[in-house]
Amino acid sequence: MLSIGDLSKRTGVKVPTIRYYEQMGLIEAAERSEGNQRRYERHDLERLAFIRHARDLGLDIPAIRELIALSQHPDQPCANADRIAADHLIAVREKLEKLKKLEHELERIISHCDGHSIEDCYVIRALSDHGLCEGEH
Amino acid sequence: MLSIGDLSKRTGVKVPTIRYYEQMGLIEAAERSEGNQRRYERHDLERLAFIRHARDLGLDIPAIRELIALSQHPDQPCANADRIAADHLIAVREKLEKLKKLEHELERIISHCDGHSIEDCYVIRALSDHGLCEGEH
DNA sequence: TCTTGAAGCTCTAGTCACTGGAGGAATTAT
DNA sequence: ATAATTCCTCCAGTGACTAGAGCTTCAAGA
Incomplete structure (x- = not known):
């Protein structure tokens, strides 16, 4: 049984973030x-590591929620998981x-x-005058 | 004299965003x-285009505020503007x-x-098991 | 067993750069 | 004159946390 602090140390997810994930329904x-x-067990550790990894990859919370839901139906096709990725x-x-x-x-x-005066500064001029840009943006 | 809607159309900055920039002290x-x-003139158009351009480049509001302040002292060196960029x-x-x-x-x-079942899905497995990753992250 | 300090709890609010809506007033077009 | 559009202010919401206040519980040493 792990405390929230233990879980935090083991996964690198901060304590308030763990509580936030609980609130968001990810754990x-x-x-x-x-x-x-709060007292956690091994499977919470795994779940949190999963979330951490997915967040590191830049997936947002709804996407992670969906992946978790999918992972709980091992017999279904994984096309949806592939699509998310x-x-x-x-x-x-x-x-x-x-x-x-x-x-x-x-x-x-x-x-x-050229680093001289603001008057001639290309940084300022380029920002003022879109015509000095290359390409569109 | 332009209305806020005219200014918005000419610069591509949404109306509420213009008001927000005013509140933030950028205009x-x-x-x-x-x-x-609100009634605007040519120099407001230029200022807003400057802000728009800087935001497109990803500069945040404090940085833009600083650039605007710098641009109002044309005789000073532009090292600070260069540093921001x-x-x-x-x-x-x-x-x-x-x-x-x-x-x-x-x-x-x-x-x-391979796109078959969740049970074997590499997407899910890779997220669950950090050991399957290449490199660190 | 007592004490003390760390870690836990809930709840609220703040971050950034907008964005959207409510409810009402002003302007413009017909 | 009337209708449609645009404008006003104020407030709340976005995403993914992060921080703080004020309180309770836990673990370790004396």
């Missing part, structure tokens, strides 16, 4: 000690594209600036 | 019509790195799954 409400403190991959790739454009734009803006 | 409180409606570039690159790792991990998880 079942834990058993309580006589003094009303695939949709997320698409979103990740879109973000990547956007960030790459930002990176280039920022590099360009910074490299054009 | 000055606009003049008002007799009936208390450079710091942001670093943050963008860090996010890029993280997302690339996520992309690979998701690709790997998805490609390993």
Whole structure:
């Protein structure tokens, strides 16, 4: 039996976050000690590790809830789980594209600036004048 | 003289967002019509375009506030403006790195799954068992 | 057994950058 | 003149936590 602090240390999920996940229905409400403190077992540890991992991959809470629900029907096809992951991959790739454009734009803006006065500062000018941009955004 | 709706159409910034920027001190409180409606001029349009552009680049509101303050002292050196942009570039690159790792991990998880039952689903298994991951995260 | 300090509890509010709705007033078009 | 649209303010909600107040319980040492 683990206290919430033990669970936190073992999974790297902060204590208030564990309580938050309980509130969000990602983990079942834990058993309580006589003094009303949460007590966890091995399967809670596994569940929380699952959630942690999925969050690290950037999945949001509704997606995780769905994956948990799916994982509790081992005999069903896993097309839905694959779809969740695939949709997320698409979103990740879109973000990547956007960030790459930002990176280039920022590099360009910074490299054009000679570092003298604000009046001539390319950073400020580029922000003021969209026409100085390369490409659309 | 533009109404807030006109300004919104011209800049692509939604009406409530313009009011929000005013509240945040990014744009000055606009003049008002007799009936208390906001009326804007050319320089408001430019200021809002500046903000829009900076937000598109991912700069946060405090950074934009600082850039605006800097832009109002044309005779000062622009090292601070450059620093803001450079710091942001670093943050963008860090996010890029993280997302690339996520992309690979998701690709790997998805490609390993044969699409049959949840019981064998690699998506679910990979989330449950961190040991199946490549690299750290 | 007593004490003390850490860790637990609930509840509320704050974060960031908006976004949406209610309820009412002003403006514009017909 | 009337109808449709836009505007106003104020308040609440978003996502995924995070932090604090004020209180209770637990574990370890004396």
